[in-house]
Amino acid sequence: MSKASASELREAIQKQANPKVASGQQRYFKTGPGEYGDGDKFLGLNVPTQRKIANEFIDISLKELQGIVSDEFHEIRSIGMIILTEKIQSTKSQIEKDKIFNFYIQNKQFCNNWDLVDVSCTKIFDGRIVGNDLLNDLSKSESLWDRRISIVSTLSEIRKGNYEPTLRISSVLLQDSQDLIHKAVGWMLREVGKRNKKTLIDFITKYANKMHKTTFRYCTERLSKAEVNKLKAAQNKEDDQNQSEDEENQSEDE
Known part of the structure; x- marks a missing residue:
């Protein structure tokens, strides 16, 4: 039996198109x-429909997926990324896992x-974070989406009790x-706190004067009001102390 083609996948997707929903999605995104x-x-x-279609086309080749993950339509790219996550999780071959991972990295600019x-990077990077400098490089990228990949990918390690990459x-x-990025960092820190509150509180305390208010709000959602206060x-x-130091330095300069 021949594998599914990109044209067959596109046809299945187009059958589910809904212009009214699309109009709302364009505003939302x-x-x-x-x-x-x-x-x-x-x-x-919608996402359930995307996942249903992706599951029906999991056997599609990476060659056929190239045009899918780079398609002009958001949902087609999304379905392509979901298929990649299903492929990398289902295969037991390390060679195949490596091929899928490399394919994802080569096409990450289409995760835009x-x-x-969020739907792809955690599963794609699972088992590839420890000892890999790629996330460090992505965290310093000019691309907003590279930077988001760098932090959201660490969720796979959080789930294993390894918080170092996230921190x-x-x-x-x-x-x-x-x-x-403020939201993504806050989200991942909150995930750390769900498993180890002390680690989260220690991190917030250490970086109190550097943390954006959105990040702070997200990562403290599960803490008590007393802990947040x-x-x-x-x-x-910390802010008052820094302001006093700045004023002292300014006086000395004068």
């Missing part, structure tokens, strides 16, 4: 001029919205300029 999803196009498929990153990448991204007090104390 910020596709206006100058927004992070500027110019992206949608067909109007937060949902495309390391978070420290690099704490003062990032993008809201989607204590950490906020530490932030304010």
Whole structure:
């Protein structure tokens, strides 16, 4: 039996297109001029439908997937990324896993919205984070999506009780300029805190004066009000101390 083709996959996707839903998705994913999803196009498929189609085409070859993951339509790219995650999880061949991983890295520029990153990178990077400098490089990339990959990918290690990659990448991204990075860092730190509250609190305390308010809000969602207030007090104390030092330095210069 021959493997599925890209044209067959596109046909299955197009059958589920819904222009009304697509219009709402274009607003939700910020596709206006100058927004992070500027110019992206949608067909109007929800995530359950995307996953259903992906599962039906898991045997499609990487060669056929090339045009899928780079397609102009958001959901087609998304389905391509979901297929990659299913492939890498289902195969027992390390050679095949390596091929899929390398294919993903070569095409990561098409993960150009937060949902495309989040649906794929954790499973693709599973088992490839420890001893790999790639996440460090991605965390310093000019690409917003590379930087988001670098932090969200660490969820696979969080689930194994290894928090070091998350804390390391978070420290690099704490003062990032993008809201989607503030949220992603806060999300991953919250995942750490769900498993080890002390590790989270120690990290927040250490970086109190560097943490963006959005990151702080996200990562402290599961802490008690008393714990949050204590950490906020530490932030304010640090800010006051830094302001006093700046004023002293300014006086000395004068």
